[in-house]
Amino acid sequence: MRFPPLRFIILILACLAQLYLFVRIRSAINSSRKSDRFKRQAILAVGAGIGLLFLLNTYHVFRPVSWLDPPLLVRIILFYAAAVWSLGSLFSAVLLLAVQLAGIVGRLVMRVCRTRSEQSASVAVDQGRRLFLRVGIGGLAAAPVVLSGYGAAYAGRAYEVEELTLPFGHVLRVVQVTDIHAGVYMTRNELRRLGDQVIDLAADLFVLTGDYISNSMVFLSGCLKEMARVRARFGTFATLGNHEHMYGRLSQIQAVFQEHGILLLNNAHRIIHTEQGPFAVVGIDDLQRGDPDLDAALRGLDRSIPTLLLSHRPEIFPDAADRGIPLTLSGHYHGGQVKLILPGGGISLAHLRTPYPEGPYTIKDSRLYVSRGIGTTFTPVRLNAAPEITLFRLT
Numbered sequence: 001m002r003f004p005p006l007r008f009i010i011l012i013l014a015c016l017a018q019l020y021l022f023v024r025i026r027s028a029i030n031s032s033r034k035s036d037r038f039k040r041q042a043i044l045a046v047g048a049g050i051g052l053l054f055l056l057n058t059y060h061v062f063r064p065v066s067w068l069d070p071p072l073l074v075r076i077i078l079f080y081a082a083a084v085w086s087l088g089s090l091f092s093a094v095l096l097l098a099v100q101l102a103g104i105v106g107r108l109v110m111r112v113c114r115t116r117s118e119q120s121a122s123v124a125v126d127q128g129r130r131l132f133l134r135v136g137i138g139g140l141a142a143a144p145v146v147l148s149g150y151g152a153a154y155a156g157r158a159y160e161v162e163e164l165t166l167p168f169g170h171v172l173r174v175v176q177v178t179d180i181h182a183g184v185y186m187t188r189n190e191l192r193r194l195g196d197q198v199i200d201l202a203a204d205l206f207v208l209t210g211d212y213i214s215n216s217m218v219f220l221s222g223c224l225k226e227m228a229r230v231r232a233r234f235g236t237f238a239t240l241g242n243h244e245h246m247y248g249r250l251s252q253i254q255a256v257f258q259e260h261g262i263l264l265l266n267n268a269h270r271i272i273h274t275e276q277g278p279f280a281v282v283g284i285d286d287l288q289r290g291d292p293d294l295d296a297a298l299r300g301l302d303r304s305i306p307t308l309l310l311s312h313r314p315e316i317f318p319d320a321a322d323r324g325i326p327l328t329l330s331g332h333y334h335g336g337q338v339k340l341i342l343p344g345g346g347i348s349l350a351h352l353r354t355p356y357p358e359g360p361y362t363i364k365d366s367r368l369y370v371s372r373g374i375g376t377t378f379t380p381v382r383l384n385a386a387p388e389i390t391l392f393r394l395t
Contacts (some may be wrong), residue, residue, distance in 0.1 A: 010378070011058065012088055017093035018054050021141075022047055024096060050089075056082035060184075064216040064247060069187050078183050080380060084152050087338070087379045088145030096141050151338070151381035159197060159374065160386045162312060164360065166367055168326055168394035169306035170279045175203035175232070175392040178312070178331030181243070181375025182223035185213030191226040193372060194389070198230045202392055205272075206232035208262070209331045210241025210286065210312030214377065217248040224260040234272050236262050239283035241332065242314040242375075245290050248392070265310060267293040271302050282325070283310040294319055312354035314370045321366035326395070328368045333357045335372030335385035346384060358385070 022327025029042050054344070060079060124337050175198055180186060193308070198206065208227060213219045230236060250266075257264040265283025272279055280301055285292045294316065301307070307325050314330035335358035350357040361368040372388045 002015040005259055007061070007378075014054065014058075014090050018050050020093045020097065022050055023088055023167045028357065036284075050085075053082045054089075057086040057379075060215075062231075063172075064217040065184055066218040066274065067184060068218065068222070069189075070184060075184055075187075080152055083185075083379045084148045084381065085145065085387040087381050088148035092141045093146075095144065096345055099140065099336035105168055109172045147383060148379075148381045151383040152379075155386065156376055156380055156382040158386055159194070160388045161197070161201070161356075161391055162371075162388045163391045163393065164359075165393040165395065166327060167371075168279075168308070170274075170276055170394060172279070172392070172394040173202065173204045174207060174308070174329075174392040175201050175205070175230075176329050176331075176371055176392065177227070177374060178206050178209040178210060178329075178371045179241070179334055179373025179375050180208075180223055180227075181211055181214040181377055181378075182219035182374075183216065183375075185377045185380040186219075186223075188222050188226070195226040195229045196226075197389055200278060201389070202390070203230070203232040205234045205308075207281070207308070207310055207329060208236065208238035209310050209371070210239055210374070211243045211332070211377075213242070213243050213247060214375065215243070215247060217252065219247070220244075221259070222252070222257050224256060224262055228260040228262055233263070235276070237270065237281045237283065237310065238262050238264050239310040239312060240264070240266060240286055240290055242286045242289040245286055250335040265297070267291070267296045269297055269307075271301070271305065277305075279306040279308070281308050281310065284316065287311065287313040287315055292316070294323070298323065310352070314361075315354065317361065317366070317368040318363065319358060320368075321363035323367055327392075328366070329371070329390075329392075330356070330368065331371045331373045333370065333372075334376065335359075335370075335383070335388075336387050337376060337382055338379075339384040341384055348385070 025046050029039050033038070038306050056078060060082070177194070179196060180191070180194070182191060212223045222245045227236065238257065240253065254264060263270065265281065266285050267282050269282040272281065282297045282301070284294055284297050303324060309320050309328040311328060311330050313332045314328070317328050320328045333350035333354060336346065336350040339346045339348040348357070356368060356370050358370050358372050369390065371390050372385050374387045378383060
């Protein structure tokens with residue numbers, strides 16, 4: 001199975017981070033006043049712990065885990081601890097390296113200044129100051145791991161309902177859910193809670209825009225069973241994401257959707273007749289992993305009918321705008337999932353990879369909305385990119 005190069009880039013960086021942190025911790029242990037026997041045992045324990053956590057998380061990222069609803073304690077020990085450490089340690093290593101480089105530069109500058117002022121006398125070492133700096137650096141290094149734990153335990157589960165009013169040519173309440181990623185981090189209980197929240201929104205139309213599973217087809221049926229509890233006035237429509245194609249066959253996927261009564265629009269459309277007149281829902285396959293065909297999806301459709309396009313990835317938007325489609329709904333990027341807030345705005349890997357990482361966009365009279373989605377991938381952590389259920393009040 002081929003994986004996107006980004007995974008391997010992150011894996012290499014994470015490996016380097018583990019090695020760097022181990023070297024720093026080993027150096028700190030060796031510089032302590034403990035016995036040599038204690039130092040050897042402590043270094044061995046640290047190395048084993050770092051290695052085990054990293055290997056557990058790497059295995060979960062690259063190999064399908066088909067364990068349906070493992071007990072909470074097992075999930076914490078086998079999955080969450082490893083994932084939180086792997087992400088947090090990456091940022092901890094970056095911070096420590098930055099501090100170390102700044103210290104090297106600072107010492108070089110001080111040495112040059114002393115030489116120029118001919119201050120050759122030795123300077124006494126302030127042990128209290130050194131201890132204070134070590135404690136401060138240790139706290140700085142621990143902060144990303146603590147934040148990652150918060151992002152997994154709370155921020156990744158605090159669903160927000162985003163409400164938008166958009167012109168469409170047809171009055172509708174549409175609820176979008178995307179990127180559920182059912183798996184060991186998105187259990188059946190979480191899916192049931194999600195379904196209950198959507199039911200409470202009383203949608204006229206319920207749409208799903210891909211990535212229902214994380215890394216195994218075994219989770220698809222349970223996910224769709226919970227989503228099928230939603231009884232929208234004009235029905236539920238879905239399109240596929242990249243994860244379905246990565247872990248399942250199209251015929252297998254279609255059979256599961258049919259079993260649960262959810263209409264899968266794969267390069268197809270459906271016209272819905274209402275007292276206000278007709279409107280159309282169009283769905284296309286995933287732009288990268290699937291076989292997308294917008295021409296086939298629109299074939300035979302009267303372009304004067306208000307049309308809603310479902311596409312897992314948002315990069316279809318310029319083509320949709322050229323064809324006069326008034327509204328496109330997408331997901332895929334999770335709003336960056338882990339996003340740094342800077343003075344100029346948020347930045348994440350998603351913001352570097354696409355012009356449409358999250359939120360609303362406009363080209364002429366056409367609009368795109370990219371949802372942050374519900375679930376997570378690579379890691380269960382979300383920071384500054386809360387999961388969302390989106391309610392559109394179309395007019």
